[in-house]
Amino acid sequence: MAAYITRRLLSTIVVMLLVGVFVFMLLHIAPGDPAAIIAGDNATPAEIASIRQQLGLADPLSVQFVRWFWDLLHGNFGRSIFYETPVITLIGQRLPATLSLTALTIAFAVILAVASGVIAAWRAGGWLDGFLMGFAALGFSTPVFVVGYFLIYFFAIRLRWLPVQGYVPLSHGLWPWLSHLILPTVALGLAYVALIARITRASMLEVLAEDYIRTARAKGASTEAILFRHALKNAGVPIVTVIGIGVALLISGVVITETVFNIPGVGRLAVSAITNRDYPIIQGVMVIFSGAYVIINLLVDISYTLIDPRVRY
Amino acid sequence: MKLSRRTMLKAGAAAALAAAPSVPQAKAASNAKIMNAVMQGDLRSFDPIWTTANISAYYGAMVYDTLFSIDANFKPQPEMVGKWGLSEDKRTYTFELRDGLIWQDNMPVTAADCVASIRRWAVRNGGGQMMMEYAKDLSAKDDRIFVLALKEPFGLTIPVLAAVNTPDCFMMPKKVAETDPFQQITSHIGSGPFVFNEKETRPGSRYVFDKFTKYVPRVEAASGLAGGKIVKLDQVVWQNIADDETAIAALESGEIDFFELPPLDLLPQLAAHRAIKLRVLDRSGSIGMMRLNCLHPPFSNMLARQAMLYLINQGDILKATFGNPKYYNKIDSMFGYRTPMSNDANTAWFKAASDFAKAKQLFKESGYNGEKVIILQATDFDFMNNSAQLIAGWLKEIGVNAELAAMTWGEVVTRRASMAPDDKGGWDIFTTYGSSFGLGDLVSAVSLQANGKKGWFGWPKNAEYEGLRKKWAVVSTLAERQAIARQMQALAWNFVPMVLLGQWVSPAAMRSNVHGLIGMPDIIPFWNVYKS
Numbered sequence: 101m102a103a104y105i106t107r108r109l110l111s112t113i114v115v116m117l118l119v120g121v122f123v124f125m126l127l128h129i130a131p132g133d134p135a136a137i138i139a140g141d142n143a144t145p146a147e148i149a150s151i152r153q154q155l156g157l158a159d160p161l162s163v164q165f166v167r168w169f170w171d172l173l174h175g176n177f178g179r180s181i182f183y184e185t186p187v188i189t190l191i192g193q194r195l196p197a198t199l200s201l202t203a204l205t206i207a208f209a210v211i212l213a214v215a216s217g218v219i220a221a222w223r224a225g226g227w228l229d230g231f232l233m234g235f236a237a238l239g240f241s242t243p244v245f246v247v248g249y250f251l252i253y254f255f256a257i258r259l260r261w262l263p264v265q266g267y268v269p270l271s272h273g274l275w276p277w278l279s280h281l282i283l284p285t286v287a288l289g290l291a292y293v294a295l296i297a298r299i300t301r302a303s304m305l306e307v308l309a310e311d312y313i314r315t316a317r318a319k320g321a322s323t324e325a326i327l328f329r330h331a332l333k334n335a336g337v338p339i340v341t342v343i344g345i346g347v348a349l350l351i352s353g354v355v356i357t358e359t360v361f362n363i364p365g366v367g368r369l370a371v372s373a374i375t376n377r378d379y380p381i382i383q384g385v386m387v388i389f390s391g392a393y394v395i396i397n398l399l400v401d402i403s404y405t406l407i408d409p410r411v412r413y
Numbered sequence: 414m415k416l417s418r419r420t421m422l423k424a425g426a427a428a429a430l431a432a433a434p435s436v437p438q439a440k441a442a443s444n445a446k447i448m449n450a451v452m453q454g455d456l457r458s459f460d461p462i463w464t465t466a467n468i469s470a471y472y473g474a475m476v477y478d479t480l481f482s483i484d485a486n487f488k489p490q491p492e493m494v495g496k497w498g499l500s501e502d503k504r505t506y507t508f509e510l511r512d513g514l515i516w517q518d519n520m521p522v523t524a525a526d527c528v529a530s531i532r533r534w535a536v537r538n539g540g541g542q543m544m545m546e547y548a549k550d551l552s553a554k555d556d557r558i559f560v561l562a563l564k565e566p567f568g569l570t571i572p573v574l575a576a577v578n579t580p581d582c583f584m585m586p587k588k589v590a591e592t593d594p595f596q597q598i599t600s601h602i603g604s605g606p607f608v609f610n611e612k613e614t615r616p617g618s619r620y621v622f623d624k625f626t627k628y629v630p631r632v633e634a635a636s637g638l639a640g641g642k643i644v645k646l647d648q649v650v651w652q653n654i655a656d657d658e659t660a661i662a663a664l665e666s667g668e669i670d671f672f673e674l675p676p677l678d679l680l681p682q683l684a685a686h687r688a689i690k691l692r693v694l695d696r697s698g699s700i701g702m703m704r705l706n707c708l709h710p711p712f713s714n715m716l717a718r719q720a721m722l723y724l725i726n727q728g729d730i731l732k733a734t735f736g737n738p739k740y741y742n743k744i745d746s747m748f749g750y751r752t753p754m755s756n757d758a759n760t761a762w763f764k765a766a767s768d769f770a771k772a773k774q775l776f777k778e779s780g781y782n783g784e785k786v787i788i789l790q791a792t793d794f795d796f797m798n799n800s801a802q803l804i805a806g807w808l809k810e811i812g813v814n815a816e817l818a819a820m821t822w823g824e825v826v827t828r829r830a831s832m833a834p835d836d837k838g839g840w841d842i843f844t845t846y847g848s849s850f851g852l853g854d855l856v857s858a859v860s861l862q863a864n865g866k867k868g869w870f871g872w873p874k875n876a877e878y879e880g881l882r883k884k885w886a887v888v889s890t891l892a893e894r895q896a897i898a899r900q901m902q903a904l905a906w907n908f909v910p911m912v913l914l915g916q917w918v919s920p921a922a923m924r925s926n927v928h929g930l931i932g933m934p935d936i937i938p939f940w941n942v943y944k945s
Contacts, residue, residue, distance in 0.1 A: 131820065133827035138458055140465030141847065142579055142859045144869060145830045147537070150595040151463075182457040183616035184599055193615055252662050264662045265654060362654045362663070364618035372455060372617050372655070377823055 101405070105398070112394040119390035120172055123383050128161055134181045134377040155181055168383070177387070178380035180373075187384035191366060197267045198365035200277070201357065202350050204285040209292035210343060216293070217300020217339075218327055224305055232297065240294035244353055248287040248360040255283060265362035284361040288353050292346045299342040303335035310334075336407040344400030348393050445944045446647040448927070450671040451660045452937070455653045456620050459609075460597045462534050465579040467848075467935060474638070474936045475622050475649070476517075477583035477603035480508065480527060481575035482639040483933075487753070487850075489575035490639035492631065493522070493584060493604070503566035503889070510557045513629030516586050517602045524553035529590035531561075531574075534582045536594035540573035540857040541582065543886050568889035569856060577638065577850070577935045578857035606630070606642040606940045607649065620651040622939070635941045637933050642940035645929070649939045664689060664922055670944065671923045671930075673937060677735050683922045691920040694932035697750055697849040701730065701796060701914030702860060703804065704871035706841050709834045711781045711813075718909035719762075720775035724807050726767040727915040733799040734917075741917040747861065747902055750916040752853030753891060754898040759906040773811040786815045787835050789843035791822040800844040800914055829870045843870070849916055850934030855898060856886045863910050873910035 135152035136143075143151075152158045156167070171178055177187035220232040239247075256264040262283055268276040307313065308331055316326050355367035362368075366385055373381035404411045452471060458464040461473030482492040491497060495511030514522035528551055535541030545551075547567040553559045561570065574582050584590075589600045601609040606628045610621035630641035652669060654660040657676050663669045665686055675683060683689050705712040705721060712718050731741040745763035748754035765771065786808060790801035801817060808815035818840070820828070825843055833839040851858050861882070862868035863875040878901055885897040921937075923930070929941045 131824040131827055133823075133830075136826040136830060137823055138464055138466075140467075140469070140579065141826075141845065142465035142869075144859060144867070145832075146867070147595070148830055154595055154597075180616070184459075184597060185616055190616060194618075249658060252659070257662055257665055260666065264666045264668055265659050266652075266663075266668065359655050360659055362652070362656065362659050364615055368655065369617055372653075375821075375823060376455075376457060 105402070108394075108398045108401075112391055112398070115394050116387045116391045117172070120383055120387045121169070123386040124165060124168060124379075127377075127379050127382060128164070132377040133157070134379065137376055138182060168380075172383075172387070177384035180381050181378050182376055183378075187380045190369060190381060191384060191388060194364055194366045194369045196269060197363050198354060198358070198367060200267075200270065200281055201284055201288065201363060201365060202347070202354060204281050205289040205292065205350060206343075206347060208285050209289040209296060209346065212289075213293040213296030214300050214332070214339065216297040218304055218332060220297065220301040221304035221308060221331075222323070222327060224301075229301075233301065236294035236297045238294075239290035240298075242290070244287055244291065244356045245360050247290055248284070248357065251283045251287055252361075267363045267365070280361075280363075284357045284363060287360070288350070288357040291353070292350070295346055296339065296342055300335070300339050303338045304331055307331045307335045333407065337404060340400060340403050340407060344396055347396050351389055351393070445926075448646050448649045448671065448939065448942060448944065449669040450649060450651055450937075450939075451654050451663075451669055451673065452651050453674050455617060456651065458597060459599075459601060461583055462537055462580045462585075462594060463597045465537075467579060470577070470579045470581050470935065471937055472609075472620070473581060473583045473603075474605065474938060475607040476601060476605045476609050477585060478514075478605045478642075479575065479582055479638075480531075480584065481571055481582075483575050483577060483637050484639040485637040485931075485933075487637070489571045490633075490636070492575075492639060493527070497571075503568075504563045506561040506563075506570055507554075508559055508561070511631070514604055515627050515629075516604050517608050517625055517627075518586075519627070520586065521556070522584065522604050523556045523587070524559035525556075526587045526590065527584050528553050528559050529587040530584045531582065533585075533590045533592065533594045534580060537580050538573075538576075538578070538582070538857060539859060539862075540569065540576055540578065540854065540886070543567075543856050543883070544570060544573050547887075565887070566889065567887060569886045572854075573856065573886075576854055576857055577933070578848075578854045579851075579935070581936075604628070606644045610648075618653055620653075622649045622651075623647065630940075635931060635938075637931065638936060638938060642938070644940050645943040646939065661922075664924065667924060670927050671921065673921050674919050675922045677737065677740060677919065680737070680920065680922075688925050689922055690925050690927075691922050692930070692932070693918045693920045694930060694937065695848075695850070695934040696918060696932065697752060697853075697934050698916050698918035699846045700744065700749060700849045700852060700916050701800060701844065701846045703800070703842060703844045703912040703914055704829070704860075704869075705873075705909070705912065706839065707871055707873045707910075708832055708866075709839060709841070710784055711776070711779060711786065712841060714779040714781075715908055716775045716779035717781060718912075719907075720772040720779065721912045722762040722906070722909060723766050723768045723775065724772040724811065725804070725912055725914065726807075727913065730800045730803055731915040731917060733803060734796045740919070741915055744913050744916045747852065747905055747911070747913065748855065748898055749849040749852035752850060754853045754855060754895060756895070756899045756902055758899040758903040760902075762906065767807070769807070769811050776811065776813060781813070783814050785835055786813055786841045787839070788815060788817050789825045789828060789840050790817045790819045791825045791843075792819050793821050796846060797822065797825070797844050801842075804842065804844070832866065832872070844914060846914075848935050855882055855894075855901065860911060863905070863908070871911065873908065875904065875908050875910070878904045878908070878910075 136148050139148045139151050179186050216232045220229040223229045252264050255262050263280055268280050270277040316330050358365040358367040370385040454468050456468050458469045461469045478493050480494050481489045484490045494508050496509045498507050535545045547563045549564045550562040589598050592598050607622040608625045610623050613621040624644045624647050630643050633640040635641050660672050664672050705718050727743040735741045745760040746755040788801050788805050791797035805815045805817050829843050831839050859869040863873045863878045865874035866872050881897050881901045926945045929943050931938050
């Protein structure tokens with residue numbers, strides 16, 4: 101097991117480097133010039149050329165690549181072209197907001213979805229099942245930004261229960277932190293609730309039809325024990341797999357949610373960097389996202405051994 | 414415990430009831446001494462000399478001060494300067510700094526600081542470059558006095574120092590001002606009315622400015638950007654909210670106090686809100702323009718450029734983007750909308766446009782033989798996107814082989830710098846907009862240059878026009894400048910350095926308890942502002 105984890109962690113570094121190289125190439129093939137953007141609209145071509153020179157963007161691509169890759173190997177993600185700040189500092193400033201949002205979203209989605217999926221399977225074919233799965237279909241098919249604007253209008257503008265936008269660090273208090281994250285969490289989490297709930301229901305239905313469940317019922321086990329002790333644990337592997345996929349997919353959802361709710365997270369940092377052609381930030385964010393993606397997959401794989409003792413690495 | 418439907422419903426209802434009272438009403442950021450504002454864009458550079466971006470000039474006006482500033486009537490007035498004088502031969506300006514000027518690191522502002530700042534700024538500003546061509550010497554006489562000695566009289570000296578035309582002439586400490594003008598500074602130390610709060614700032618997200626408590630304002634009342642810059646707020650926070658809908662919702666809920674550029678299509682929604690007011694801060698507004706690539710056919714031929722004057726229907730372009738005629742006007746003067754230099758010389762085309770038959774005839778006379786006309790279409794800006802589409806349609810209607818090249822504005826600013834022909838990554842047309850007020854400054858406005866490849870994108874060239882532009886800077890009276898502006902425009906609408914697409918204003922939206930905002934072009938001053 102330890103050897104497996106070590107191998108996977110080493111492969112994470114390789115994946116991050118490969119993603120970094122790929123993103124570097126892609127960015128420099130794509131049109132756009134940060135020097136022209138930063139110089140402003142009144143700048144002359146000569147002034148833009150001078151800024152390009154100063155930023156090192158006039159060097160041959162091979163020189164830029166070697167410089168960047170050498171720094172990356174030393175753990176240096178470079179400095180933002182626009183903000184003149186180390187990329188790692190910018191990401192560090194933005195990470196708490198993104199982590200808060202994703203952690204709350206995962207918690208919200210998993211708790212609500214697993215409960216809904218279990219209940220829907222328990223009452224399969226009934227009105228409760230129909231209601232929950234109808235709600236899941238709606239949640240899955242409504243874009244994040246539509247849900248976001250609806251929530252803002254209803255809960256922030258009409259009822260004035262929660263703030264429209266922004267982020268307050270946890271160090272400023274639990275409620276200020278939570279109040280700014282409730283609406284984005286719900287907006288971002290609904291699609292994942294739907295996805296996980298449907299998989300949970302399907303997986304549970306399969307398990308509930310097994311002979312050992314019938315035996316448990318015959319022995320007089322309570323509904324609660326049958327659902328949560330016998331059925332849910334055995335239905336766990338596909339549920340955990342889809343949760344893992346969902347967490348990885350959250351990365352794209354986070355970008356939209358952070359924009360709609362004005363949360364200063366890594367997603368928004370990436371979007372503004374793409375608009376500005378701030379290459380070092382884009383590269384840094386992509387490398388970190390790819391690392392996170394690989395580690396999430398590793399955690400999912402490890403969790404299989406906890407759910408199903410037959411699984412060994 | 415047996416799990417039943419009834420148990421579940423009861424538990425759900427109980428949970429909902431328990432949660433409801435515990436959710437306190439969200440409170441708006443209502444601190445009367447803190448102003449939360451959403452500005453026109455992200456503050457990408459903290460060096461208002463290095464970049465010409467307007468938002469950096471806004472930052473500059475917060476943190477730095479200027480020697481002279483323009484008042485509400487657009488007349489230059491001393492700001493950091495206490496006394497100044499001009500010798501009888503009009504060749505020597507003597508400036509004396511006023512009392513109480515201090516940098517935000519508590520060092521006194523000296524004449525040497527100002528000399529270094531002017532030198533750095535003059536490398537990057539068109540007016541400054543011209544002023545320095547006339548300068549023989551610029552030096553500090555003592556800590557408070559510095560002198561500008563000229564080879565010949567330069568009538569624009571004071572207007573250029575006071576001008577709001579990026580980059581503006583902001584004063585910086587000597588050590589900072591000695592930075593290469595093409596290298597970005599990293600210091601935030603100015604002597605202006607606000608101190609930049611680096612600690613609370615999150616680049617790309619929020620920019621925080623605190624009141625500079627040691628700032629000594631002038632005794633005169635605030636007028637335009639001149640007079641006493643009395644700060645009535647403790648803190649100004651520029652929130653970078655990327656999504657317009659979210660910014661409007663935040664304004665409606667009171668989380669922000671000011672939104673500089675709300676989208677025009679949402680103005681009726683804001684106007685209907687009781688706690689929000691709309692105000693046009695920059696009455697001269699913006700001017701839309703089309704740049705034609707004068708280096709390659711068809712627009713290397715003057716007749717093809719003239720054809721574009723007859724082809725364009727400003728009304729259609731303005732209506733397509735701004736809808737409500739209350740906010741836009743057609744325009745015929747290349748020197749801005751109602752600026753002191755606006756005039757009607759040689760504007761017969763304006764009365765005739767649009768005249769497709771005339772445009773077609775002029776294209777034919779230019780020798781146009783079906784070559785491709787590439788129009789850069791910035792799809793992420795409504796005005797650029799709509800205008801490009803309309804222009805392409807009109808060109809096709811008169812038989813021109815027009816082709817839209819759809820891209821982001823970031824890609825347009827890269828491609829427009831290319832002087833290559835179309836088949837090697839060049840272009841023929843792009844549309845953009847700029848400050849109307851800025852076009853009244855014939856020396857600094859880059860879009861008014863006609864100095865060929867040394868100039869702005871499109872690279873029109875006309876020696877006579879450029880001669881007049883230089884002469885405009887030298888004469889000393891407004892009447893003389895206006896007369897030269899007429900001559901320049903008469904020439905320009907013959908060789909057509911650009912084509913105008915109309916003028917518009919964009920009202921700012923703010924909470925009704927925000928007062929004291931001074932309406933000026935190209936700068937949003939936060940001094941004098943307070944919340945009731």
